[in-house]
Amino acid sequence: MNEQDIAYATLPEAMIVQVARTIRDGELVFHGYGSPVPALAMLLAKRTHAPHMVHIEGATYGVNPEPPFLPPTSNDWSLSQGSVLAIGITDLFDIAARGDMGRMFLSGVQVDRYGNLNVTAIGSPAAPRVKLPGSGGGCNLSGDVQHVTIWTTGHRASLNKAGKRQYRFVKQIDFISSIGHVTRDGRPRSALGLRGCGPEWVVTELGVFDFDPQTHVLRLRSLYPDTTVQDVLDNTEFEPVIAPDVGVAPLPTPTEVALIRRFDPLNTHQREFKSVDVSRRFPLPDNR
Amino acid sequence: MPVFTSEQKQVSLAEAAAIVQDGMTVAVGGGLSWREPMALLRELIRRGRRDLHVIGTAHGVDVDLLCGAGAVSIIEESYVGFEQDFGMAPNYRRVCQEGQAKVHDTCCHTLLQQLRAAEYGVPFLPVRSVQGTDFLQLHPEYKTMTCPFTGLPLVLVPALAPDVAIIHAQYGDAHGNLKILPPLVADMLFIRAAKHVIATVEQLISTEELQAMEPNVPYFWVETVTEVPYGAHPTSCYPFYAYDRQHLAHYYHAASAGREAFAREYLDPYVYGPTSHEEYLQRIGGAVRQRELESWKESADAWRALFAAPEGAIA
Numbered sequence: 001m002n003e004q005d006i007a008y009a010t011l012p013e014a015m016i017v018q019v020a021r022t023i024r025d026g027e028l029v030f031h032g033y034g035s036p037v038p039a040l041a042m043l044l045a046k047r048t049h050a051p052h053m054v055h056i057e058g059a060t061y062g063v064n065p066e067p068p069f070l071p072p073t074s075n076d077w078s079l080s081q082g083s084v085l086a087i088g089i090t091d092l093f094d095i096a097a098r099g100d101m102g103r104m105f106l107s108g109v110q111v112d113r114y115g116n117l118n119v120t121a122i123g124s125p126a127a128p129r130v131k132l133p134g135s136g137g138g139c140n141l142s143g144d145v146q147h148v149t150i151w152t153t154g155h156r157a158s159l160n161k162a163g164k165r166q167y168r169f170v171k172q173i174d175f176i177s178s179i180g181h182v183t184r185d186g187r188p189r190s191a192l193g194l195r196g197c198g199p200e201w202v203v204t205e206l207g208v209f210d211f212d213p214q215t216h217v218l219r220l221r222s223l224y225p226d227t228t229v230q231d232v233l234d235n236t237e238f239e240p241v242i243a244p245d246v247g248v249a250p251l252p253t254p255t256e257v258a259l260i261r262r263f264d265p266l267n268t269h270q271r272e273f274k275s276v277d278v279s280r281r282f283p284l285p286d287n288r
Numbered sequence: 289m290p291v292f293t294s295e296q297k298q299v300s301l302a303e304a305a306a307i308v309q310d311g312m313t314v315a316v317g318g319g320l321s322w323r324e325p326m327a328l329l330r331e332l333i334r335r336g337r338r339d340l341h342v343i344g345t346a347h348g349v350d351v352d353l354l355c356g357a358g359a360v361s362i363i364e365e366s367y368v369g370f371e372q373d374f375g376m377a378p379n380y381r382r383v384c385q386e387g388q389a390k391v392h393d394t395c396c397h398t399l400l401q402q403l404r405a406a407e408y409g410v411p412f413l414p415v416r417s418v419q420g421t422d423f424l425q426l427h428p429e430y431k432t433m434t435c436p437f438t439g440l441p442l443v444l445v446p447a448l449a450p451d452v453a454i455i456h457a458q459y460g461d462a463h464g465n466l467k468i469l470p471p472l473v474a475d476m477l478f479i480r481a482a483k484h485v486i487a488t489v490e491q492l493i494s495t496e497e498l499q500a501m502e503p504n505v506p507y508f509w510v511e512t513v514t515e516v517p518y519g520a521h522p523t524s525c526y527p528f529y530a531y532d533r534q535h536l537a538h539y540y541h542a543a544s545a546g547r548e549a550f551a552r553e554y555l556d557p558y559v560y561g562p563t564s565h566e567e568y569l570q571r572i573g574g575a576v577r578q579r580e581l582e583s584w585k586e587s588a589d590a591w592r593a594l595f596a597a598p599e600g601a602i603a
Contacts, residue, residue: 033320033346034371059320059346060471068588071595072373075322075346075471077526077584078591086470089345090404090477093397097416121384125391125426131384133369133376136346140397143417179420192419193440266595271372 006254011205011280012037012273013260014224015151017252018208019105020045022149022201027102028054028095030145032136033074036269037151038105040070043263044256062086070268093137096144099195103147106138106199112173113217113238115150115180115199117142122174135177142178143194153272155204157235167237169218181216188216205277206232208249212241222249225282251282290483297464297513301565304486304512305331308452313341315450315478316350318523320371321531322471324350325456327519328488330559330568333357343450345396345474348377349522349539355379355389356543356550357559364392366399370540373533378543379550395423398430398445400474405447406481414442453482456520457505458528459498460489464510467503469526479509488516490528518569518578529581530594535572 009017019041023029027050031038035058046053046064055064059074066082080086087095095101108117109132119138123129142148157165173184181189181198189198202209208222219241220232225248232240252260260269270278305328308314318324329350332340341362342351351368354360356379368380383389401413412431419441424430431444455475459467466487468475479485487505492515519525522532522539542553562568569578584591 033367034369036372059322069592069595071531073321073348073371073531075318075320075473076524076531080471088470088472088476089396089474090400093400097397120393120422121391125393125422127387128385128391131381131391133380134346134365134367134393135395136367137396139395139421139423140415140417142421143419144397176420176422183420184422187420189420193416193442194419195416266592268372 003254003258006257006284007286008281008283009252009257011224011277011282012269013257014249014252014282015153015203015205016040016044016260016269017256018203018249019149019151020048020256022203023050023053023103025050026052028056028100029103030056030092030101031058031105032138033059035074035105035107036070036264037153037272038149040260040263040269044259047259048256056087056092057083060086061088061092067263069266070264071266072268072271093140096141097195099144099146101141101145103149104141104145105149105151106142106178107150107152108177109168110170110173111150111152111168111202112170112180113240114182115202115211115218116173116176117150117178117180118173118175120175120177125175138178142180142198143192143196145196147197147200150199150202152204153274153277155206155235167235169236169238171238181211205273206235209240215241217241219243220246222247224249225251226280251284254284257284291508292464292511293508296462297507297510298462298492299512299514301327301331301488301514301516304328304488304514305335307484307486307511308332308337310337311339311341312451313343315343315453315474315482316347317453317455317473317475317478318350318520319344319346319471319473320348321373321523322473323456323520323525324348324523325454325488325519326350326353326521326523327516327565327568328454328456328486329353333359333555333559343394343399343448345399349536352377352379352543355383357555358388360389362390362392364394366394366396370536374536374540378540382547393423393426398423399448400477402445402448403474403477403481405445406449407477410447412444412446414444416440416442418443448481450478450482452484452486453478455479455485455487456525457487457489458525459491459493459501459503460487460513461493461495461498462513463495464507464513465495465498465503466505466510466513467498467501468505476504479505485510487513488519489513490517490519490525491515516565519565521572527585529578530584530591532572532577532581533595
């Protein structure tokens with residue numbers, strides 16, 4: 001695709017770019033399975049601002065792959081194409097356990113104010129109302145990895161059959177699958193002797209967040225051109241901190257959009273999003 | 289693990305499956321949509337196995353199928369689902385939510401440490417992670433301690449030796465030497481930790497041919513070997529065949545429609561109905577479908593086309 005013909009970025013593309021911009025050059029970075037948004041963010045970061053990033057692929061553990069396309073399942077040979085080699089599962093988790101994994105990406109069906117995530121069960125795990133698929137390596141990696149970027153495409157609360165708002169960003173989390181900044185009984189992360197520093201950024205379809213350095217509570221940092229502070233407040237069950245300088249996050253560049261479209265001709269990443277968010281489009285400045 | 293010295297390990301699928309007894313702890317090889325020992329699992333279901341305790345990292349149709357057939361009572365996996373492909377695993381959810389199977393979720397590094405403890409012959413290994421999460425409440429068998437050397441808080445996880453590991457490899461010989469192509473997922477740990485190792489292979493070849501490929505599993509860890517071409521279907525087994533996404537779409541719809549619909553539309557035609565693996569291969573589309581699944585290697589376009597959304601995949 002010709003970069004100068006790229007007239008707009010979709011919301012999913014803008015979100016991928018926001019996730020990519022959380023990656024620092026030189027980090028060893030891993031995304032889990034079932035994660036097209038961070039997978040594309042990593043492919044993008046390495047080809048833009050983070051050329052020395054080490055890319056470890058989500059389930060094949062291929063090193064610095066050049067996939068011909070992004071399939072909707074992670075353990076596929078297409079995702080190790082272009083890698084000189086792949087590491088093994090113990091290599092991967094040992095890298096993290098000894099503190100050498102710079103960043104990974106986690107998501108949750110419930111997210112609390114401190115960045116604790118639930119992907120295990122709604123209700124009690126002994127008698128779940130909804131059994132969620134499970135945390136994969138997230139429980140361990142949330143403790144071990146230096147920095148975590150959280151992403152979710154489901155920030156916007158939905159209405160249940162009774163017309164009650166169902167929040168993803170909840171006051172009370174049913175199960176802590178991966179640890180954020182403060183435990184259920186109020187202990188700070190620093191009391192746990194963990195390797196990693198915990199969640200650093202949270203990227204959603206409504207905005208970009210970090211955590212207040214004093215209180216460790218989720219803090220809004222920037223919005224998209226079509227979202228407002230009120231949207232965030234309406235869709236978050238607890239009260240997030242609002243940074244004083246909240247503005248609109250810089251839009252993707254045509255180069256970034258072109259890379260996403262090149263790596264994902266099947267639009268696998270759109271499967272993470274509601275159709276209403278796939279149709280959100282932000283015009284890019286005409287660069288001809 | 290015991291040492292299996294027989295010169296001749298080749299058995300039928302039924303003979304291999306007979307090693308697995310009700311209530312055993314079973315480690316299923318492969319992961320997600322890759323190289324899962326599906327033909328052997330179908331045979332276990334036909335034999336009416338019950339109360340299996342399955343362990344593993346990130347899995348998909350393998351564990352969901354066992355759940356749908358009522359074969360599982362404890363699920364100690366780190367993930368069971370169909371990712372962006374189809375989403376949640378319907379049978380898995382149903383047995384967890386209805387209380388037929390105990391939710392015993394694990395996490396990848398935790399499980400690796402438990403398997404490595406068994407492999408190393410020590411009773412436990414520590415992890416620094418897990419603290420602050422609710423996995424400590426879910427697993428009373430995990431213990432915490434203060435490290436006597438550093439004073440760090442640690443979580444100790446006990447050795448876990450599966451009763452049986454079921455592995456599907458690309459190549460093997462009659463003696464039981466195997467060549468498994470990567471991603472190996474947790475297969476090597478399962479093999480070293482398990483009390484019994486059952487292997488199915490795409491191709492049974494001579495020891496000389498296998499030697500030239502630098503095999504990675506020695507015969508004395510493997511109890512039986514069975515040649516089952518397309519033994520991982522509907523998961524992929526490169527370099528032979530890609531993942532059968534059309535078949536999975538049918539599977540997912542049958543499973544989502546409830547227990548009876550799954551029995552009628554999936555278990556009967558694909559598990560209980562076929563009298564042999566060859567008949568199963570006919571029912572999934574025979575040689576025509578096999579040629580399609582093998583077309584991945586022709587070009588990137590052909591490969592990509594195998595992943596174009598089938599009817600009913602999540603949009």
